[in-house]
Amino acid sequence: MTTYCKFETALDILVGKWKPVILLRLLSNGTMRFSELQKAIPDVTKKMLTQQLRELEYHDIIHREVYREIPPKVEYSITAYGQRLTPLLQAMNDWGVAHIEHLNELYGEAGTEEALKRS
Amino acid sequence: MTTYCKFETALDILVGKWKPVILLRLLSNGTMRFSELQKAIPDVTKKMLTQQLRELEYHDIIHREVYREIPPKVEYSITAYGQRLTPLLQAMNDWGVAHIEHLNELYGEAGTEEALKRS
């Protein structure tokens, strides 16, 4: 007896402290190694990066390719299925940009940044 | 020096343990009193409900109308600006529905529920 509306599902999959950045990186750079991602996202720890990547992988958004070499090499990329997120991300981005505008009008430039931190 | 892509902003505003349900309720029911919301969302505590409502209010997604009566009465509703979320929520919902389908194909009906809990 699940409820009809499933927009929460999309949220669950996209939300995560580092998932948005990871997705953006992979979408713009294509395939990336683990270490490249770490360099591209300076504040993430190995633990968190691994965890978030695994979750995205489990949802078939990204692909994990392991090369059995010494030293090891692992490459991450967006799956074909994952590409289908793009329009949604675009829509969310557009809304986000408009929303920041809107907050500026409501509270002024100063308040906006703080407003975004609240939730 | 903020980054260009702002789809994370949309996430921040929509995410919250009870925000999705609240939005759905208000969108389908129109104006609702605090107590009605509480009844409609059985597991939420007053504290959490208040908090999430305030955040949505701060972002101008919902409107809070206070009637200075005894006993008090407070009504919540979606603002005109908040209505502009609808297409986005619809898009997210569509993607969510499709994604659940996709997970079923990957892991079977059994695995899907657990998959959704992971992230």
Added chain:
DNA sequence: CCGCATCCACAGCGATACTG
């Protein structure tokens, strides 16, 4: 009726050290 204040439990995340 609506909401705030306080206290507490637990999960999330970071830091660090260790492994194949």
Added chain:
DNA sequence: CAGTATCGCTGTGGATGCGG
């Protein structure tokens, strides 16, 4: 290089009680 394991802090959310 690409992780895993462990520990400790911190923040979020639940439970409860008070107040306008």
